[in-house]
Amino acid sequence: MWLLPQGALLVRGAGGYDGGMNLDFSEDEISRYSRHILLREVGGVGQAQLREARVLLVGAGGLGSPLLMYLAAAGVGTIGLVDDDVVDLSNLQRQIAHTTGSLGTPKVESAIERAHAINPLVRIAPHRTRLGVENILEVFAEYDIVCDGTDNFPTRFLISDACVLAKKTLVSAAVLRFDGQLSTFKPHAGEGCPCYRCLYPAPPPDGLVPTCSEAGVLGAVTGVMGTLQATEVLKEILGIGESMSGRVLVWDALSARFRTIKLRPDPACIACGPNATLKDLSGHGDTAGPACAI
Amino acid sequence: MNDAGMGMITVNGEARPLDGPMTVAGLLAAIGLDGRKVAVERNEAIVPRSEYAATRLEPGDSLEIVHFIGGG
Numbered sequence: 001m002w003l004l005p006q007g008a009l010l011v012r013g014a015g016g017y018d019g020g021m022n023l024d025f026s027e028d029e030i031s032r033y034s035r036h037i038l039l040r041e042v043g044g045v046g047q048a049q050l051r052e053a054r055v056l057l058v059g060a061g062g063l064g065s066p067l068l069m070y071l072a073a074a075g076v077g078t079i080g081l082v083d084d085d086v087v088d089l090s091n092l093q094r095q096i097a098h099t100t101g102s103l104g105t106p107k108v109e110s111a112i113e114r115a116h117a118i119n120p121l122v123r124i125a126p127h128r129t130r131l132g133v134e135n136i137l138e139v140f141a142e143y144d145i146v147c148d149g150t151d152n153f154p155t156r157f158l159i160s161d162a163c164v165l166a167k168k169t170l171v172s173a174a175v176l177r178f179d180g181q182l183s184t185f186k187p188h189a190g191e192g193c194p195c196y197r198c199l200y201p202a203p204p205p206d207g208l209v210p211t212c213s214e215a216g217v218l219g220a221v222t223g224v225m226g227t228l229q230a231t232e233v234l235k236e237i238l239g240i241g242e243s244m245s246g247r248v249l250v251w252d253a254l255s256a257r258f259r260t261i262k263l264r265p266d267p268a269c270i271a272c273g274p275n276a277t278l279k280d281l282s283g284h285g286d287t288a289g290p291a292c293a294i
Numbered sequence: 295m296n297d298a299g300m301g302m303i304t305v306n307g308e309a310r311p312l313d314g315p316m317t318v319a320g321l322l323a324a325i326g327l328d329g330r331k332v333a334v335e336r337n338e339a340i341v342p343r344s345e346y347a348a349t350r351l352e353p354g355d356s357l358e359i360v361h362f363i364g365g366g
Contacts, residue, residue: 059366151366176363200362201343204331212365222366248333248340250360261335261360268344 021048029121033075041240051077053237056143058082058131058159060107062212062222063149063173063229065097070230072115072122076237079115080143082127083107094219131155133281136162145233148172149226151211153203158284160185160196164271165280169236171244172196173229175217176210178253180225183263184232184244187272191265193245198266221253301353312353319346321357333360 036042060083087098102110108126146168163170167188174181187195235241248261271278300312322329334341335358
């Protein structure tokens with residue numbers, strides 16, 4: 001292991017830092033995160049920012065598995081994981097946080113056990129529940145960034161609207177068959193920053209768009225998109241690079257083509273537009289529809 | 295420009311004649327797509343759904359249909 005003296009790391013990462021954050025790292029932390037700390041864009045300060053970050057993952061499935069494992073490995077200090085489902089055999093083709101040995105156990109338990117096996121230094125809070133109008137804002141209050149890895153449209157719109165109302169940054173990914181989409185939504189960050197409804201104003205009518213359990217999904221596609229989602233979360237925490245806010249990444253795995261499309265706020269958006277009518281979550285009904293094995 | 299003088303557009307990578315004034319909404323209707331399950335990319339930017347009916351296509355436009363997906 002290539003170890004640098006602690007002081008050197010902190011001094012190097014401290015450019016422009018104005019104090020207030022705990023920059024003390026144990027020898028184990030320095031060793032564990034050394035490849036991050038070596039990055040000029042991360043450094044000691046960035047690693048401390050990751051340790052102080054609070055990120056909520058909704059869905060411990062195909063997207064949530066790599067997302068959780070990479071965020072935990074990266075040292076994101078507080079992670080919440082929402083899922084009310086148990087591990088099913090049909091999950092294991094893509095939901096790599098779970099194992100054959102964890103069949104039948106709650107997904108939050110199975111995934112957290114796997115993530116803690118990678119990094120026991122991070123706190124991971126299980127939320128074995130289904131988000132609904134009655135609990136979503138309370139759960140969101142403990143976190144700064146929310147990641148959508150769910151597999152049903154009612155929950156996706158509930159999460160988006162709750163993020164707009166609570167001013168939480170939403171890093172959202174979706175998959176189906178061989179396709180993936182990704183964007184970051186933070187309309188609270190200023191003009192030019194759209195929300196999910198600026199891309200898709202309303203859920204599609206029932207039956208018009210299939211779920212993964214109906215249409216299938218290539219397992220590795222969820223791995224790529226969940227890993228891209230983890231990358232964008234880390235960028236948002238660190239404030240580095242170009243945010244995906246205002247852009248949508250679209251990936252067609254069959255043609256092996258990525259495209260990045262501009263997305264501007266929809267002036268008619270009911271959630272974040274100038275004449276927004278969304279003031280609370282009362283328009284959302286019961287989201288506890290059938291759980292798709294994400 | 296083709297013989298009709300109206301020019302061509304590209305939809306999902308395929309050239310298509312623009313035979314007369316046409317909006318994004320009109321294009322979706324012409325190709326039989328329900329606008330509630332897609333997003334439309336025109337010249338590398340998403341067209342807000344609220345502007346489909348008012349967005350007139352121009353010769354040379356490149357359009358891609360982005361399918362609404364929500365799997366996890």
